[in-house]
Amino acid sequence: MQMMEKIFRAPILNPIDANTWRFYQDGALGVDQGLIVHMGDFTAMLGQIGADMEVENLDGVIVPGFVDSHLHWVQHRVTGRFSGELLTWLQEHIWPEEARYVDTDLAQAAATQFYADVLRAGTVMGMSYSSPHAEATQIALTAMRGDWVIGNVLMAIHAPHTLTDYSLHDPDALRAFMCQTDKTHYALTPRFAPNLTAASLKTLGQIAAESQCLIQTHLAESVTELQWVKELFPDAAHYTEVYDRAGLLTPRTILGHCIEMRDEEWRCLRERGSWVAHCPTSNEALGNRRMPLEQVRAYDIPFALASDIGGGPSHSMLHVMQRFLGTHREADVAVAPQEALYRSTKAGAECMGRGAVGGDLTVGKRADFVLLPQKPAADSVEAWFEECLSGKSADLEQRPLGTWLRGERAA
Ligand SMILES: [Zn+2]
Structure with a gap:
């Protein structure tokens, strides 16, 4: 021995x-x-x-x-405080809160509180979205307790200048910032398609290929979001194709939500080997539909569970597991406690490329x-x-x- x-x-x-x-x-x-x-x-x-x-x-x-495969640490202070339709919720409540992380003292205090709270709830690893600010992202990386992968959200358009002005969507600025960060804890994080142009998404796809880093973004969370993407990218066959054409769908990609999806989109994810971060509590809180678990299983899409705070009402993965079982059972889809635990631990580590260590x-x-x-x-x-x-x-x-x-x- x-x-x-x-x-x-x-x-x-x-x-x-x-x-x-x-x-x-x-x-x-x-x-x-x-x-x-x-x-x-x-x-x-x-x-x-x-x-x-x-x-x-x-x-x-x-x-x-526990492993939380999708959350926004910069929304922790307002977790559960607001709800409502996704785009209105972002514009009225969430973006103003994220803009406050330009203040490094606030960011430092919030990061310390965030790690203390998630550890108290049993979460030791995860994928985290930061605000657009480089400093706030560095603070979250430095204050880290446990094993986290963090990315500054990239958003160039269709958002207040208090966020877009600080976003490192310029390729040279982004590459320079990535050089200073520990690659094993950094994820390229385009917020979602409406905040970037097709050209800038393509550039991010190139940077992801060069660096081989993890990629995280949101996909097909709500009906209104889907409609907006259709207007912004009229020549794309569907939302998934917007990311696919940019080269952003890889086995190192973790996509939050994936609810309003067509069959060909699931097929595309299957071919690319990308992961889904399934956020049942967030989907309930913001009034979005249930992620079609039956489809995810039929197409054998790898997925892990996530709290998606502040959309989700709690950072507790026990609560996420409870509602994972609850929401699918209410739709007569069989789910077992074994799966709830597996999707909140081992599957999460695997989506982060940490299957060998955690x-x-x-x-x-x-x-x-x-x-x-x-x-x-x-x-x-x-x-x-x-x-x-x-x-x-x-x-x-x-x-x-x-x-x-x-x-x-x-x-
Ligand atoms: Zn999210």
Whole structure:
């Protein structure tokens, strides 16, 4: 057996795939230098525990830390405060808030609060949209706790100058900024098609190809947005084609929402290998339709779950899992708790290109985990897990008993 500094002893639930998880009633998680060096039944490793090894008994159930594949950290302060039709909501509430991140003191305080809150709720990784400001984006990168990929939103047109004036949509300025940032934590982030021209989207596609960085944007979230895109790009067959012609659809691309989609658009995503970030709570809050999970499954599109704060009413991934199960079941589409956990952990890490280092509790990965309260009365693991997802979002934000990053208590 490999050397290890510490063993956490508790029941462990580890996601395998969309249909399967593995539960260890008396589990052991061995950690050395922040990495998992053992995971399995405690009794199986009893004989190998040295006298100098520390064993910490945890009163709860260990699950991997959560991954949020799409959120706007610069909307955290107004999460849940506004709702309404997507475009009006952006123009009246969200863009004025994002414009405030020109103030670096405000950005610094907000970043510290954001990371503290998401860790408290069990989120250890994710894909994050920043405001257009280079400084605010750098602040979020520097203040980072956990493993995040962040991009300054790129928006040149059809938005207030308080945002477009600061957007690095000029290719030279953008390339220069990207050179200063850690490539592994940076995503090229065109906000959405209406904020850029076909020519500038194409330039971004070239920059993405040169740098091989992750790409994140929004696609087909609402009916009014779809109509606007049709007017702005009249010669595109559909919304998906606007991005595809620009070379922005790759296996490193994560597309928020994907609701108002035609069959040929799903086929296109399938061919490009792009990911969907599915945001059920945001879609409900802004009155958008349900993402057609049946289509996503039929076309075998990879997807991960996301809170999409501030469109989503809470940064809790437990709340996102609750509504993922709820919204699709209400439409008579079968979804299992195993899938909810998998889409909030392992699938999220994979969409970020982090499948080898995070997302579940496999030996060799980072010891990033969450402790959920044990419910001894539950007669099955499924029933226990669904119990963990029940309640109001404010309660779910506080439900984890603790969050660990690289084997160290972080919240
Ligand atoms: Zn979003």
